[in-house]
Amino acid sequence: METTLTQVKGFLAKELFTLFDIQVTVGDLIAVPLIYIVGIWLFKKLAHMATYRLRASGASADTVHLFKRLFYIVASAILIITTLDVMNVPLTAFAFLSGAVAIGVGFGAQNIINNFISGWILMWERPIRIGDFLEVDGSRGTVETINTRSTRIRRIDGVHMLIPNSKLLENTVVNWTLIDLLTRTSVRVGVAYGSDCNKVAALIEQATVSQEDILSDPKPVVIFDDFGDNALMFETFFWVNATKERDLRVIRSQVRFAIDALFNEHDIVIAFPQRDVHLDGTLQLVKPSSNS
The missing domain is CATH 1.20.120 (Four Helix Bundle (Hemerythrin (Met), subunit A))
Known part of the structure; x- marks a missing residue:
């Protein structure tokens, strides 16, 4: 042994x-x-x-x-x-x-080191976190992971984006969920001239507050926005808890459905472009010539 x-x-x-x-x-x-x-x-x-x-x-x-x-x-x-x-x-x-x-x-590796250090800054300072909803260069998506060189974001259309970490620190980035999930959005609608404006505002407010996803505090606000070319313009502002763009789109769609139903019920006409044509002078009948 x-x-x-x-x-x-x-x-x-x-x-x-x-x-x-x-x-x-x-x-x-x-x-x-x-x-x-x-x-x-x-x-x-x-x-x-x-x-x-x-x-x-x-x-x-x-x-x-x-x-x-x-x-x-x-x-x-x-x-x-x-x-x-x-x-x-x-x-x-x-x-x-x-x-x-x-x-x-x-x-030879200045950009790599820059992105590497930027990645650690993002993880330490946490201005951007996993799960945040960001808007970068017009694209919106949710942060899935923060790597040492780049950050992976899943856009609202399902496409994945790899963004260098240095770009997130050196450029303007909109973080919709940095502090909380509160997001304000709005819906615009135009009604025909001659409509009862107070009644229209009350119906829009009713359609807004009836949605379960819309917060009661802060309270929704209806604004008589403008005298448009073809309509009286109203806009309702409201707050929701939304983390993704598709959530906002669904909520706005629900508000529009409710507004359309209430307007139909109370005979409020949603305006559309119209043109009035005025003819001046007399109409003359042109007789065909004998040669034709």
Whole structure:
């Protein structure tokens, strides 16, 4: 038994090659993959347990996401340092390499580093969070994930957008749900001239407050907006809890259906473009010529 153990130790200690004055043995080549396999498996289990406890305690998706990022960075550093220690490689051996990498990064990867730092700023300051409804360059969508280089947004039409993190910090971004889910929207309608304006305003208000999705506080407001070319213009403003654009569209549609039903019930005419034609002078009958 001792002989076999001695043979195994001798085999593991057998030198294969030398790299930068560092002897690499068979044991090193076997130990390094084992360390990575066991380490990755262990760290994934720990990350899963920690994130499960965070979610159970009511932590937000952004907090869980930031914790996982930090955890995996620390875990990667531990694995690298452990591997170098097993192979008896001093960290000073990488001083020259790290300097060369730093120079290369400074000249050739400025945008990548910019987006990387911007991603960490977004995760720390949290001006944009997972689940927020954003408007960027005229496109609206929900934030699905914030990565180290880019942020993934799912637009209201189902298309995914990958936006560089630096763009979210350097440009104007409308966050509809940064503080709360309150959103104000409105519906415009025009009625024919001669309609009872007070009655029209009361019917519009009735149609608005009858919707369950519309908040009673702040109270909806009906405005007599303008004397239009073809109609008396009214607009109702109301507040809703909405996280997605399609929610607002559905609520506005429900208000329009209710307004149309009430107007039909009370004989209120929704205006449409009209033109009056006035003819001046007398009409003359032109007789056909005898040659035709």
